[in-house]
C-alpha cells in the first residue's frame with residue numbers, strides 16, 4: 001500500500017479535427033481522495049483521463065503530481081500511475097500471469113512477484129483463481145483481474161475509465177460497491193470516470209461534472225447532488241433545481257428562510273438578507289394527510305402542499321409537490337402512495353426536519 005499523490009490539472013486543452021475541444025481550467029484531487037469524473041457520452045471524460053494519466057499529450061496546459069509539473073517523458077510519474085479500462089485487455093494465460101505481468105516488466109524478482117500477486121488477488125476476492133485461464137472468466141471476474149493488475153503495482157494514482165460499464169446492471173451495482181470498498185482501504189488517489197451518477201455517488205468523495213469538454217460543476221458529491229449549480233446539471237443528475245430564497249432571520253444556529261410565499265426552518269447561521277439556494281432531499285420529505293397531526297414533533301417544517309406530478313420509478317414513486325409557488329420532490333413507496341390515495345392535484349401535508357434542509361449561498 002502506498003500513499004496517494006495530489007493530482008492537479010491546469011489549463012489543459014486538447015482539440016480534435018472532429019471539432020471537439022477539451023478545455024479544463026483547473027481540476028484537483030487531494031492525495032488519497034476519489035474524484036468521479038461524471039458526464040454524458042462524448043463529453044470528454046476519457047480524453048481528460050488520458051491527459052491526467054500522461055497517456056496522451058495536451059495541446060496546452062500542465063498536469064501536476066504533488067505540486068510538480070509532470071509529462072509522459074517522466075518515468076517516475078508514469079510508474080506512480082495505473083489505469084483500468086472498460087475492457088479488461090487481458091493477455092492469454094492465467095489470472096496470475098496477467099497480474100504478475102506489470103511487475104515482471106518492472107523487474108521485480110519472482111518470489112516477491114508471487115507474494116504480491118497472491119496478496120492482491122486476495123484483496124479483490126480472487127484468492128482461489130490464480131491458476132485459472134483468463135479465457136474461462138466471466139465479465140465481472142475479468143474486471144477484477146484488471147483491477148488487481150493495476151493494484152499490484154501499488155500505484156499512487158489510480159485511473160478508472162468506466163471500469164464496470166460493460167457489465168449487466170445487477171452485477172455492475174454489486175461490483176461498484178465492492179470496488180469502492182476495496183479502494184477505500186487503499187491510500188491512493190483515484191479518478192473514476194463514469195456516466196452514471198448513482199455509480200459516482202457510491203464511489204466518490206468529490207465529483208467533477210463534464211459537458212462538451214468543460215467541467216461545469218465541481219464539489220463534494222453530496223453537495224453537488226443536492227444543490228446543483230445550474231439547470232443542465234440538475235437535469236443531467238435527475239434532481240430538482242434548488243429553490244432560491246433569502247434568509248429572513250438567524251439565531252442560535254437556526255435560520256428562517258423565505259422561499260416564495262413559504263418559510264422554511266433550516267440549520268445554519270447565515271446573515272439575514274443573504275440570497276441562498278435551498279434543497280430538501282426527496283427521501284427526507286414525509287407525506288401526511290391534509291389534517292394529520294405529525295407524530296414526529298421535532299420536525300420543524302410542516303407545510304401544505306399539492307401534488308403537481310407523479311413519476312413512477314420502480315418500487316417508489318417520485319412526486320413533484322407544489323408549496324406556495326415552490327416545487328420540491330418527494331419519494332414515496334408504492335404502498336404508501338396507494339394507501340394515501342394520491343393523484344395529481346391531491347392536497348396533503350409535508351413534514352421535514354430543519355437538519356434535512358441543504359442551504360448554500362446563491
Ligand code: ADP
Nearest residue numbers: 016017018020040041042043044045046047048
Ligand atoms: P467520453 O469519454 O466522455 O465519452 P471522449 O473523451 O471519449 O468522451 O470523447 C470526446 C469527444 O472527442 C468525442 O466527440 C469523440 O468522438 C472525440 N474524440 C475522442 N478521441 C478522439 C481522437 N483520438 N480523434 C478524434 N476525435 C476524438
Ligand code: MG
Nearest residue numbers: 045046047161
Ligand atoms: Mg469515455
